[in-house]
Amino acid sequence: xxxxRDGALxxxxxxxxxxLKSRIAIAIAIAIGxxxxxxxxxxxxxxxxxxxxxxxxxxxxxxxxxxxxxxxxESSDSLNMLKAEFVAASEKNAELxxxxxxxxxxxxxxxxxxxxxEKQVLVLGEPHKAGPFGTVQGLRTNPTVVPDDSVNTRxxxxxxxIAVGKELIVALANSNxxxxxxxxxxxIQKVGIPNYLVVALDxxxxxxxxxxxxxxxxxxxxxxxxxxxxTGGNHAVSGLKFHILREFLQLGYSVLLSDVDIVYxxxxxxxxxxxxxxxxxxxxHNNMTAYGYNDVxxxxxxxxxxxxxxxxIWVYNSGFFYIRPTIxxxxxxxxxxxxxxxxxxxxxxxxNEELFFPSHPGYDGLYxxxxxxxxxxxxxxxxxxxxxxxxxxLRKIKPVIVHINYHPDKLxxxxxxxxxxxxxxxxxxxxxxxxxx
Numbered sequence: 046x047x048x049x050r051d052g053a054l055x056x057x058x059x060x061x062x063x064x065l066k067s068r069i070a071i072a073i074a075i076a077i078g079x080x081x082x083x084x085x086x087x088x089x090x091x092x093x094x095x096x097x098x099x100x101x102x103x104x105x106x107x108x109x110x111x112x113x114x115x116x117x118x119e120s121s122d123s124l125n126m127l128k129a130e131f132v133a134a135s136e137k138n139a140e141l142x143x144x145x146x147x148x149x150x151x152x153x154x155x156x157x158x159x160x161x162x163e164k165q166v167l168v169l170g171e172p173h174k175a176g177p178f179g180t181v182q183g184l185r186t187n188p189t190v191v192p193d194d195s196v197n198t199r200x201x202x203x204x205x206x207i208a209v210g211k212e213l214i215v216a217l218a219n220s221n222x223x224x225x226x227x228x229x230x231x232x233i234q235k236v237g238i239p240n241y242l243v244v245a246l247d248x249x250x251x252x253x254x255x256x257x258x259x260x261x262x263x264x265x266x267x268x269x270x271x272x273x274x275x276t277g278g279n280h281a282v283s284g285l286k287f288h289i290l291r292e293f294l295q296l297g298y299s300v301l302l303s304d305v306d307i308v309y310x311x312x313x314x315x316x317x318x319x320x321x322x323x324x325x326x327x328x329x330h331n332n333m334t335a336y337g338y339n340d341v342x343x344x345x346x347x348x349x350x351x352x353x354x355x356x357x358i359w360v361y362n363s364g365f366f367y368i369r370p371t372i373x374x375x376x377x378x379x380x381x382x383x384x385x386x387x388x389x390x391x392x393x394x395x396x397n398e399e400l401f402f403p404s405h406p407g408y409d410g411l412y413x414x415x416x417x418x419x420x421x422x423x424x425x426x427x428x429x430x431x432x433x434x435x436x437x438x439l440r441k442i443k444p445v446i447v448h449i450n451y452h453p454d455k456l457x458x459x460x461x462x463x464x465x466x467x468x469x470x471x472x473x474x475x476x477x478x479x480x481x482x
Contacts, residue, residue: 143237143239146237147209147239185320185321185414186319186320186321186414187322187369187371187372187373187374187414188371189297189369189370189371190294190295190297190370190371190372190375191297192295192296192297192370193295193296193297194296196292196295196296197292197296199265200262200292200293200296201296203242203260203262204242204293204296204298207239207240207241207242207260208240208298209239209240209314210314211297211298211299212240212298212299212300212301212314213240213241213242213298213299213300213301214233214238214240214241214242214300214301214303214313215241215242215243215244215286215290215293215300215301215302215303216229216241216242216243216244216302216303216304216305217243217244217246217282217283217285217286217289218243218244218245218246218250218282218305219245219246219247219249219250219282220247220249220250220253221282222282222305222306223249223250223253224456225305225306225455225456225459226243226250226253226305227257228308228456228459228460228463229303229305229306229307229308229309229459230243230254230257230259232307232308232309232310232463232467233309235309235467236309236310236311236312237312238309238312238313238314240314241260242260242261242262243259243260243261243262244261244262244263244264244289245261245262245263246264246282246285248263251263264289283304283363283364283392283393284385284392286302286392287378287381287382287385287392287396288378288382290302290368290378291375291378291379291382293370294368294369294370294371294374294375294378295370295375296370297370298370299319299367299368299369299370300367300368301313301314301317301365301366301367302364302365302366302367302368303364303365304364304365304448304450306364306448306449306450306455306459307364307365307446307447307448307449307459308446308447308449308459308462308463308466309445309446310443310444310445310446310447310466310467311443311444311445311446312445313367313423313445313446316418316419316422316423316445317367318416319367319369320414320416321369321413321414321415321416322368322369322371322373322374322377322413322414322415323361323366323367323368323369323374323377323400323413323414323415323416324366324367324415324416324417324418325361325362325363325365325366325367325415325416325417325418326361326362326365326366326417326418326420326423326425326446326448327358327359327360327361327362327417327418327420327423327425328359328360328361328362328425328427328450328451329358329359329420330359330420330425330427330428330431330432331420331432334358334359335358335359335417335420336358336417337356337357337358338356338357338358339354339355339356340354340355340356340357341353341354341355342354342355358401358417360393360394360397361393361396361397361400361415361417362393362425362448362450363392363393363396363397364393364448364450365423365446365448371413373411373412373413373414374413376411376413377396377399377400377411377413380399380411381395381396381399384399399411400413400415421433421439421442421444422442422444422445422446423444423445423446423448424444424446424447424448425447425448425450425451426447426448426449426450426451426452426458427451429444429447429462429474430451430452430458430474430477430478430479430480431479431480434465434474434475443466444466447462447466449462451480451481452477452480452481453481454477454481457477458477461473461474461476461477462474
């Protein structure tokens with residue numbers, strides 16, 4: 046009896062447990078149904094299959110579920126999108142800064158030009174009496190020529206896009222100076238100078254510039270110029286610039302003529318006065334040689350008159366000068382180009398003779414105004430390697446440009462200039478001798 050009662054009791058308990066599990070399962074199913082019902086009611090208030098409903102969309106449910114499932118994916122996509130937007134904003138900001146700098150430069154040029162124009166009106170206007178002692182000042186800034194685009198319409202279109210404030214850096218180059226040219230334009234790009242142009246003297250240089258996003262101009266064929274331009278050495282190519290630059294000036298542009306053995310460390314346009322026909326760097330190495338000095342010549346046989354005073358100044362460098370589009374400037378180019386075409390002369394010597402020799406019997410001098418650039422800012426390689434690198438205070442000066450004009454090993458010296466002034470390698474200059482070996 047006891048065994049039967051125990052068996053019945055166990056069967057009763059098992060039945061109760063099964064019933065309890067069934068009720069729990071039913072409750073869970075009801076809860077799930079209610080939850081799904083709420084979801085469908087929310088997304089499909091007018092029914093799932095109601096085609097007349099304005100909210101009806103067969104893909105709506107799929108998209109909604111996908112949105113829930115892909116939340117983590119969307120977070121990653123959103124992050125990538127934000128990164129892309131940040132990069133785009135940074136690039137836009139850099140472009141805006143560039144535009145602001147260009148506008149500031151144009152404003153500064155306009156203010157400087159206004160001052161020069163006022164002086165021109167004052168001197169060239171109606172005749173007037175001289176002012177009090179110490180107040181009279183002659184005209185240094187000649188008026189510019191009227192631009193003539195018919196001289197070279199193709200070049201005029203190029204310059205209109207590149208020049209800032211009607212001025213730009215111009216360099217002539219052939220394939221013989223390709224390696225130096227690369228250091229040259231990379232230094233310009235590093236500084237952020239937008240207004241520069243390479244006049245390519247052969248096809249290789251033209252293609253090289255184009256492949257490096259360097260503004261380039263290939264002249265129309267000219268037998269006389271092309272023969273020298275394609276095969277000529279440093280001095281031969283240098284002599285061509287006086288002929289080629291004429292068109293730039295006729296088009297109304299001021300040119301900062303640059304050889305390619307130059308490293309740019311600052312924007313040179315921020316350091317120009319623009320008050321003379323020609324502003325040039327000097328081959329001088331101190332205040333006396335760069336800016337002029339009284340050199341006393343001693344001739345004992347003359348007795349009382351043994352000392353004769355002479356004026357001396359070291360020559361301007363014809364590889365780096367700023368020239369304005371004025372009549373005296375164009376006359377200078379014509380004079381130098383004409384003399385170079387007649388004989389085997391050094392362009393720098395002729396350039397200086399035409400600038401400095403006064404009128405005398407049988408010769409009419411050039412009446413061009415001129416200014417010497419600061420020799421520490423527009424530095425030649427003699428100043429750098431003989432003086433600056435050995436002086437702790439002078440080493441702190443950051444030049445605008447360094448011209449490797451005194452040394453034949455140009456490329457390696459250009460490279461160490463970059464190492465010293467750009468990359469901060471303090472011993473970069475130490476391995477080179479003062480002069481050439």
